[in-house]
Amino acid sequence: MRLRLVPQETNINFFRARKVTFGASMVLMVLSLVAWFAMGLNFGIDFRGGTTIRTESTQEVDVAAYRDALAPLELGDVAISEVFDPTFDADQHVAMLRIQAQEGEESAGNEMVANVEAALKGLDESIRFTSVESVGPKVSGELVQSAVLAVLAALGAIMVYIWLRFEWQFSLGAVVALFHDVLLTIGLFAVLQIRFDLATIAALLTIVGYSINDTVVIFDRVRENLIKYKKMALQDVMNLSVNETLSRTVMTSGTTLIALIALLVLGGDVIRGFVFAITWGVVVGTYSSVYVAKNVVLMLGTKRDWSKPSDGPGGTQFSTSDA
Numbered sequence: 001m002r003l004r005l006v007p008q009e010t011n012i013n014f015f016r017a018r019k020v021t022f023g024a025s026m027v028l029m030v031l032s033l034v035a036w037f038a039m040g041l042n043f044g045i046d047f048r049g050g051t052t053i054r055t056e057s058t059q060e061v062d063v064a065a066y067r068d069a070l071a072p073l074e075l076g077d078v079a080i081s082e083v084f085d086p087t088f089d090a091d092q093h094v095a096m097l098r099i100q101a102q103e104g105e106e107s108a109g110n111e112m113v114a115n116v117e118a119a120l121k122g123l124d125e126s127i128r129f130t131s132v133e134s135v136g137p138k139v140s141g142e143l144v145q146s147a148v149l150a151v152l153a154a155l156g157a158i159m160v161y162i163w164l165r166f167e168w169q170f171s172l173g174a175v176v177a178l179f180h181d182v183l184l185t186i187g188l189f190a191v192l193q194i195r196f197d198l199a200t201i202a203a204l205l206t207i208v209g210y211s212i213n214d215t216v217v218i219f220d221r222v223r224e225n226l227i228k229y230k231k232m233a234l235q236d237v238m239n240l241s242v243n244e245t246l247s248r249t250v251m252t253s254g255t256t257l258i259a260l261i262a263l264l265v266l267g268g269d270v271i272r273g274f275v276f277a278i279t280w281g282v283v284v285g286t287y288s289s290v291y292v293a294k295n296v297v298l299m300l301g302t303k304r305d306w307s308k309p310s311d312g313p314g315g316t317q318f319s320t321s322d323a
Contacts, residue, residue: 010243014290015235015298021291025180032187039190044197047144049101051134053116054083054094057127061095069119075112076100087266101135147201151182154205158212166219173296174215177288181211184284185277199274207281210256214249214289221245222294226302234302238294253286 045052055061061082070078077100088094102112113132120127135143155178163171182204189196221241229237260279267275 008247010246012239012243012246014239014242014294018291018295018298022295025288025292028187029180029183032183032190035187035190036183039193041186041190041196042193044195044200045098045133045135046197047147049135050077051097051099051101051113051132053097053099053113053129054131055097055120055127056130057093057095057124058091059093059124059126061093062123063095065123066095066097066120069123070097070116073112073115073119075102075116143198147198150201151204151208154208155179155182158208162212162216162219165216166223167302169297169300169302170219170293172300173293174212174219176296177215177285177293178208178211180288180292181207181281181284185281188280189277194276195273197273199271200277203274203277203281206278207285210278210282211285211288214252214285215293217248218242218245218289218294222297235298238298242290242294249286249289253282256282 063080063082066080067078070080079098081096083094083096085094097116099112099116113129117127117129155175158178159171159175162174185204185207186196188194189200218241221244222238225232225237225241225244226234229240232240257279260275260282263275264272264279
């Protein structure tokens with residue numbers, strides 16, 4: 001017996017509230033931009049430059065006491081947070097210390113790390129430094145530039161690919177959907193002040209790849225149906241195509257989310273930000289494939305009959321051929 005999360009044949013009108021869903025997406029994109037610029041991102045050491053120290057002890061973490069112990073060292077901006085994880089043992093208490101880059105230092109100095117360890121051991125003899133990571137200010141600036149270029153290059157390459165494979169209307173729809181996914185993810189990180197580091201950039205690129213894969217599957221079915229139903233209205237063709245691929249979309253997204261939620265709960269705090277970004281990205285990526293990309297194509301229209309010069313906007317003609 002085959003498992004089905006949705007009936008084999010569905011007839012859902014995904015365009016019934018298209019103005020509401022598309023309008024809500026545009027509003028959320030604007031709000032994400034506002035949150036990004038107004039609240040800023042909680043950049044990790046990767047982007048700000050500095051040192052991250054992870055500590056473990058058998059005694060409970062007292063953030064105020066840790067801060068008082070480090071105050072005489074005059075290290076500047078120091079962020080201390082206790083890490084909670086259901087996989088930790090009862091006597092396993094973890095804290096994360098983020099210390100700004102020290103003046104004149106490109107990386108964490110051994111003396112500074114030793115001073116921090118000595119200060120904290122004065123509070124708790126059982127404390128151990130399980131990891132020490134550092135990035136210099138110069139390196140962090142280059143990483144920011146490289147991260148932005150990586151995301152823009154991925155979006156540009158995808159735009160060209162979709163343009164060549166389908167038509168420019170499909171290309172624009174796919175890229176708008178990808179911007180939607182990336183902006184909403186960045187906006188959520190800004191609102192919740194989740195640490196934004198290189199792992200998050202990797203997550204954004206993963207989201208872009210996942211979302212475009214889902215969009216291309218639907219676009220492929222749209223192209224097939226455009227050839228099959230030449231007289232059917234474009235909106236009806238798109239609705240039919242989404243219904244025909246709905247089972248695949250739900251199964252793929254559902255099984256992916258099950259694995260991601262398991263990682264989110266049991267994977268530990270080290271990868272939690274990365275997994276959270278991808279989990280959110282799968283949700284918005286699936287939504288944008290159905291409610292954003294197709295709406296853009298529907299608004300722009302596409303040429304159905306190439307024997308008539310005035311029949312809709314022109315393109316590469318690939319959407320009505322077997323290319």
